[in-house]
Every structure is written in C-alpha cells, then in structure tokens.
Amino acid sequence: MRDAPAGGSLNVRLGPWSVRLAPRALLVSLLLLLAGLLVTVAALSTGEFTVPVPDIIGALFGQGTPVAELIVGKLRAPRVVTGLLVGAAFGMGGAIFQSLTRNPLGSPDFIGFTAGASTGGIIAVVAGGSALTIAGGALAGCVVTAVLVYALAYRGGVQGYRLVLVGIGANALLLAVNSYILTRANINDAATAGAWLTGSLSGRGWEHARPVALALLVLLPLCAYISRPMRMIEMGDDAAKAMGVRVEAVRAAAIAAGVLLTGVATAAAGPVIFVAMAAPQLARRLTRSPGVTLASSALMGAVLLTAADLAAQRLLAPTQLPVGVLTAAIGGTYLVLLLRKDRH
Amino acid sequence: MRPAEDTAADTAAAGAGQAVSTTRAGASDERAARARPPVLVAGLVVTIALLALVAMASVALGARSVSFSTVIDAFLAPNGSNDHTVIRELRVPRTLLGLGVGATLGLAGALMQSLTRNPLADPGLLGVNEGAALGVTLALGVFGLSDPTVYIWFAFGGAALASAIVYALASANRSGSSPVRLALAGVAFGMVCTAVASAILRMDSQTFDRMRFWLAGSLAGQTADTLVRLAPFMVAGLVLGLMLARPLNTLALGDDAGKALGVAVNRTRILTGVAVTLLCGAATAAAGPLWFVGLIVPHAVRALVGPDQRWVLPYSALAAPVLLLGADVAGRLIARPGEVQVGIVWAIVGAPIFILLARRKRVAAL
Numbered sequence: 249m250r251d252a253p254a255g256g257s258l259n260v261r262l263g264p265w266s267v268r269l270a271p272r273a274l275l276v277s278l279l280l281l282l283a284g285l286l287v288t289v290a291a292l293s294t295g296e297f298t299v300p301v302p303d304i305i306g307a308l309f310g311q312g313t314p315v316a317e318l319i320v321g322k323l324r325a326p327r328v329v330t331g332l333l334v335g336a337a338f339g340m341g342g343a344i345f346q347s348l349t350r351n352p353l354g355s356p357d358f359i360g361f362t363a364g365a366s367t368g369g370i371i372a373v374v375a376g377g378s379a380l381t382i383a384g385g386a387l388a389g390c391v392v393t394a395v396l397v398y399a400l401a402y403r404g405g406v407q408g409y410r411l412v413l414v415g416i417g418a419n420a421l422l423l424a425v426n427s428y429i430l431t432r433a434n435i436n437d438a439a440t441a442g443a444w445l446t447g448s449l450s451g452r453g454w455e456h457a458r459p460v461a462l463a464l465l466v467l468l469p470l471c472a473y474i475s476r477p478m479r480m481i482e483m484g485d486d487a488a489k490a491m492g493v494r495v496e497a498v499r500a501a502a503i504a505a506g507v508l509l510t511g512v513a514t515a516a517a518g519p520v521i522f523v524a525m526a527a528p529q530l531a532r533r534l535t536r537s538p539g540v541t542l543a544s545s546a547l548m549g550a551v552l553l554t555a556a557d558l559a560a561q562r563l564l565a566p567t568q569l570p571v572g573v574l575t576a577a578i579g580g581t582y583l584v585l586l587l588r589k590d591r592h
Numbered sequence: 593m594r595p596a597e598d599t600a601a602d603t604a605a606a607g608a609g610q611a612v613s614t615t616r617a618g619a620s621d622e623r624a625a626r627a628r629p630p631v632l633v634a635g636l637v638v639t640i641a642l643l644a645l646v647a648m649a650s651v652a653l654g655a656r657s658v659s660f661s662t663v664i665d666a667f668l669a670p671n672g673s674n675d676h677t678v679i680r681e682l683r684v685p686r687t688l689l690g691l692g693v694g695a696t697l698g699l700a701g702a703l704m705q706s707l708t709r710n711p712l713a714d715p716g717l718l719g720v721n722e723g724a725a726l727g728v729t730l731a732l733g734v735f736g737l738s739d740p741t742v743y744i745w746f747a748f749g750g751a752a753l754a755s756a757i758v759y760a761l762a763s764a765n766r767s768g769s770s771p772v773r774l775a776l777a778g779v780a781f782g783m784v785c786t787a788v789a790s791a792i793l794r795m796d797s798q799t800f801d802r803m804r805f806w807l808a809g810s811l812a813g814q815t816a817d818t819l820v821r822l823a824p825f826m827v828a829g830l831v832l833g834l835m836l837a838r839p840l841n842t843l844a845l846g847d848d849a850g851k852a853l854g855v856a857v858n859r860t861r862i863l864t865g866v867a868v869t870l871l872c873g874a875a876t877a878a879a880g881p882l883w884f885v886g887l888i889v890p891h892a893v894r895a896l897v898g899p900d901q902r903w904v905l906p907y908s909a910l911a912a913p914v915l916l917l918g919a920d921v922a923g924r925l926i927a928r929p930g931e932v933q934v935g936i937v938w939a940i941v942g943a944p945i946f947i948l949l950a951r952r953k954r955v956a957a958l
Contacts, residue, residue: 351776353761353773353776353777353780357780358776358779358780358783400951403951409772410950410951412775413772413946413947413950414947414951416717416775416776416779416946416950417944417947417950418943418947419779420717420884420939420942420943420946421939421940421944424883424935424938424939424940424943425936427807427933427936428932428940430804431805431808431932431933431936432927442794446794521783521787522784522787525780573787573791576788576791579780579783579784579787580784580787580788583761583781583784584757586761
C-alpha cells in the first residue's frame with residue numbers, strides 16, 4: 249500500500265472526459281464489499297438452524313429443501329438485506345451531515361433528525377398504526393424536523409455551526425416529547441414504542457427493504473452529483489463561492505438527501521444510533537482521505553450494521569439483543585478512539 | 593475532517609466572537625456599573641421573596657386540591673388526615689428537593705460557563721448529568737446498592753468521568769474547544785451514557801419501572817430520608833462553588849493575567865471541577881438528568897447583574913430553584929390528575945430559548 253500516497257488520486261483522462269481515481273479508496277471499498285459479503289453469508293448460514301454455505305444459493309433461488317428455503321429465503325435474507333440497505337443509508341446520511349457541519353460528531357443522531365423520526369414513529373405506535381403507518385410516521389417526523397431546523401437555522405444562509413446548535417436544541421426538545429409520550433401511553437403501547445426506539449432488525453421483511461432500496465436508487469445519483477461541490481463547501485463558504493459553487497443550493501440539496509436517507513432508514517429499522525456517526529469516520533481513517541467520502545461511508549455503514557446485527561443475534565443466543573444496544577456500544581468505543589489525538 | 597480549514601474557521605469564529613464579546617462585555621460593565629451593590633442586594637432579597645412564594649405554591653398546589661387553610665393546619669396542627677399526609681410527606685420533601693436541585697444546577701451551570709468560557713455550557717448538555725445518571729443506574733441496576741449515601745459516589749464518579757471525557761473530546765483537535773465542539777461532544781457522550789443506562793434497565797424490568805420517571809427528570813418519588821442523606825453533598829458543593837467567585841473573576845482575564853494577579857490557575861480549575869462534580873452528581877442522584885436549568889439561568893442572570901461572578905454565582909443559585917419549582921408546579925397542574933415530569937417541562941420550555949441563543953449572530957464567548 250506504500251505506492252498509494254495518503255489520500256492520493258490519479259486523474260484518468262479520455263478525450264474531454266476525466267475521472268479522478270483514488271486507488272486506496274477503491275481498494276478499501278473492495279475490501280468493505282468483501283467484508284459485507286462475508287457477514288451476509290455468515291448471517292444467512294448460521295443460527296439455530298445451520299444452512300451449509302453451498303446450500304444457500306439453492307435455497308435463495310428455490311432449489312433447496314423447503315426448510316432451508318423458508319429459513320434463508322423468508323426469514324434471514326430479508327433481515328440481512330434490510331440491514332445492508334439501512335446501514336448504507338445511515339452511513340451516507342451521516343457522511344453528508346458530517347461534511348456540512350465539518351465536525352466528526354455532526355451526525356443526524358445528535359442534531360435532532362433521528363429524534364424527530366423517533367417522535368413520528370412512536371406517535372404512530374401509540375395511535376395503533378400498522379408497520380406501514382409507523383414507517384410513514386418516522387419519515388414524516390424526520391422531514392418535518394429537518395424543515396423546522398433548517399428554517400430556524402436560516403439567517404441569509406445556513407452556517408454549519410448554527411445548524412448544529414439549532415439541531416441540538418431540537419434534539420433535546422424532541423427527546424423530551426418522546427419521553428412525555430412514553431409516560432402518558434398505556435403500558436403495552438409504551439413497551440412497544442420503547443422496543444421500537446432501541447432500533448432492531450428482527451422480523452424485517454422485504455416490505456421494509458424495498459423503500460430503502462428505492463430511496464438509495466434515487467438519491468445515489470444526486471449524492472454523486474453534489475459530492476464534489478460539498479467538498480468545496482468544506483473549505484468555507486467564501487472559498488466555495490469563489491470557485492463558482494452555488495453554496496446554499498448545494499447545501500439545501502445535501503440536507504434534503506441526508507434527511508431522506510436518515511428518514512427511510514429509521515422508518516425501516518427504528519432509530520439505530522451511532523452508525524451514522526461512526527461509519528463515515530471509520531471509512532475516512534481506512535481510506536486516509538482528507539474528508540469524509542460518501543461511497544465508502546455507505547459501504548462501511550452497511551458492514552457495521554449487519555455485523556452488529558449478527559453479533560446481537562449470536563452473542564448471547566438464545567437471548568436476542570436489539571441491534572441498537574450493540575451499535576450504542578460501538579458508538580461508545582468509537583468516541584474513546586476519537587479521544588486519541590487526530591493526526592490526519 | 594479537514595483540520596487545517598477547520599482550525600482556520602474556528603480561529604476566525606473565535607476571533608469574531610471575541611470582538612463581539614469585548615463590546616458586549618463593555619456594555620454589561622456599564623450596566624453593572626449602573627446597578628450599584630445596594631440595587632443588587634435588593635435584587636437578591638426580591639429573588640429570595642420569589643423563592644419563598646414559589647415554595648409556598650409548590651406546597652399548596654398539586655394534583656390533589658387542598659384548601660389553603662388545610663395547608664396551614666398541616667403545619668400547625670397535623671391530624672394525620674390524607675390531605676395533611678400528602679402535604680407533609682410528599683409535597684414538603686418534594687419542594688425542598690426542588691430548592692436543592694435548582695440551586696445546585698444553577699450554580700453548576702454558572703461555574704461551568706465561567707470555567708470553560710463557553711456560553712453553552714450546561715450540566716445536561718455537556719453530558720455530565722447523563723454520566724452521573726449512568727453511575728446511579730449501574731449502582732442500582734447492576735450492583736443493587738440502594739443506599740443514597742453509597743450510590744451518590746457512583747454519581748460523582750460518572751459526573752467526573754463525563755466532564756473529563758467531554759472536555760478531552762472537544763479539544764482532541766489541536767484547534768482547542770469551541771462552544772460548538774464542546775456542545776456536540778457533550779451531546780454525543782450523553783447519548784452513549786443514556787443508551788447504556790437504558791440497555792441496563794431493559795434487562796431488569798423491576799428497576800426499569802422504578803427508574804423510568806427518574807430518568808426523565810423528576811422531583812417526585814424521593815423520600816425525605818433520601819433528601820436528608822443527599823443534602824450534605826449539595827451544601828458542600830454550594831459552599832465550595834460560591835467561594836470560587838473571586839479567583840474565577842480573575843481567571844476571566846485569561847490564564848496569564850490570572851497568574852500575574854496571583855491566582856493559582858490549576859488549583860482554581862481543579863476546585864471548580866470538584867464543585868461541579870459535587871453539584872451535578874448530587875442533583876442527578878436526587879432528580880435524574882435535567883437539561884438547560886444550568887444553561888438558561890446564568891444567561892439571564894448575567895444579562896441582569898453583569899459579568900461579576902461574585903453576583904452571578906449567588907444569583908444563579910437563587911434564581912434557578914425559582915424556575916425549577918415553577919416548572920414543577922406547572923407540570924403538576926397542566927396534566928391533572930396525572931403530571932408532567934419537571935425534566936420534560938424544562939426541556940420543552942428550555943429548548944426554544946436555547947435555539948434563540950444559538951440563532952444570535954455569534955455565540956459570544958465569555
């Protein structure tokens with residue numbers, strides 16, 4: 249890896265087109281893909297009923313025994329796929345907000361968006377909504393919060409630090425609203441809502457995975473398009489403006505994309521905290537890139553969440569932990585790592 | 593992320609903040625000069641009168657309607673009736689708890705803002721109360737220690753650890769700790785503590801049932817006995833904190849100027865840290881992790897009395913319980929026959945004020 253300079257990149261030109269390639273980032277992405285594949289295979293194959301690895305493909309495509317088909321195709325595969333997609337959405341959403349706030353802790357978990365999604369979700373739970381209503385409530389909560397935070401932070405433009413502070417205020421407010429709802433609800437609703445608030449992938453089916461996949465499909469091109477101007481905004485609004493970036497427009501688009509990603513992910517799995525915080529920074533350390541990168545953050549998020557979910561299912565088996573407990577532990581460890589002086 | 597630019601941006605922000613704060617400080621000096629000591633003493637008397645008024649309201653008002661004469665009888669001629677029992681055994685301890693917790697959190701916030709020169713410092717926002725809450729949860733949920741004089745040490749441990757970690761997190765980049773960094777680090781660490789605490793509670797439904805209201809921040813549910821055991825720690829913290837006004841005043845001029853004027857800089861820092869730990873640990877052990885009490889009260893106080901800590905600290909310690917008890921009484925009245933926990937009331941009222949502060953042109957440094 250010595251031949252790839254830290255954060256180094258190659259410009260590949262072909263006539264009028266040029267692409268910038270970072271060999272190390274590509275290598276890290278490939279390794280993350282491989283890790284994701286390994287976790288997926290492990291999650292599909294192990295558990296109370298072991299399906300040998302060679303049988304997995306057959307079971308997925310209707311060639312295996314009925315039992316294997318049921319367990320792999322109906323139970324394990326949707327859960328793993330939901331985990332991969334939700335993790336990717338959280339990772340990318342986190343990367344967007346960390347870039348906008350220029351702070352490794354500027355993740356949607358702390359600036360109100362995840363809390364807003366939670367509020368929407370538990371209101372739907374208490375109102376006795378179906379899984380679909382709960383998901384819709386979460387997405388709506390996230391979007392409404394984001395619009396309010398953006399509007400309140402707007403003063404002829406939204407500076408990163410004002411977004412953070414207004415978001416922290418909104419976060420405190422919404423957490424209080426959440427605990428108010430929990431103390432007022434009847435005990436059954438409170439238990440259901442409390443479980444949903446931890447974030448879990450258990451019992452997730454294809455209907456949970458589909459909206460996240462759709463959101464990723466739509467938002468990936470947008471994110472790819474704005475990633476370069478976002479990099480410039482990291483250098484400061486004035487510098488970016490001087491280079492011809494329409495700062496407020498890019499920032500609004502980035503916030504919209506980040507909020508939608510966080511919202512659909514929370515709708516599918518509940519507010520799983522800390523994935524959005526840890527994934528972009530872990531990816532950045534591996535790729536040694538100067539700022540957070542969207543693609544590797546998404547891959548890292550997918551790997552982190554599925555690995556955490558696998559551990560949550562198997563560590564204390566037969567007791568099943570909610571994945572949110574595991575990601576909270578990851579978040580704590582990560583904060584301690586962050587304590588070490590940041591040399592990059 | 594990009595340290596170089598980050599540093600530059602932070603320095604620029606800090607520079608601008610200083611410029612603003614110089615003019616602000618000038619303005620408040622003028623105001624302080626206008627507000628002569630006699631006026632300030634009179635203000636303290638008014639605050640104490642308000643405190644007495646709110647305390648009376650807190651004893652008299654609640655989910656159960658009790659006539660005023662019954663309230664007076666409960667003190668002068670207790671006859672063991674339900675009303676009298678409610679007043680003597682529930683409302684009076686609760687009111688005293690509110691006084692103690694309000695005073696400790698108000699003073700803790702003022703001390704933290706002065707020590708970190710950060711206008712956004714608040715025991716709840718910076719994760720110190722959450723650290724203390726995690727300590728209490730560990731003591732009660734894992735080790736089964738239910739004696740307040742024992743588990744308060746866990747609260748102190750959690751609070752001290754949280755202060756150290758959050759401060760280190762915020763200054764991990766060489767650019768030092770800006771208000772925004774400190775706030776984010778505090779919120780992040782606080783959420784880790786809360787997540788771990790609720791994971792512990794989920795494993796044990798009995799403890800969960802006992803602690804879920806405490807975790808939302810509540811003045812109800814502590815017995816007079818607990819209060820008596822926690823009170824010495826609160827008093828110690830209050831006394832220590834109030835004694836630090838003079839050295840903190842000098843340190844506000846900067847470390848070098850402080851040293852030149854004969855202040856033991858490190859000793860003052862450490863003593864302030866000890867006071868903050870005592871205050872936050874005791875308050876959290878008593879009432880759960882409360883947000884914003886320590887943020888908003890010192891802000892309001894500074895706007896009224898100017899930057900002199902010799903006035904800011906006692907005013908904060910007296911004004912905070914007025915507001916905390918007021919919020920507690922409001923929480924009992926707005927959702928009768930149930931009640932809204934004071935922590936929830938404070939967050940719902942305090943968060944918009946925090947957002948207003950954050951929307952100012954610059955978050956002025958202290």
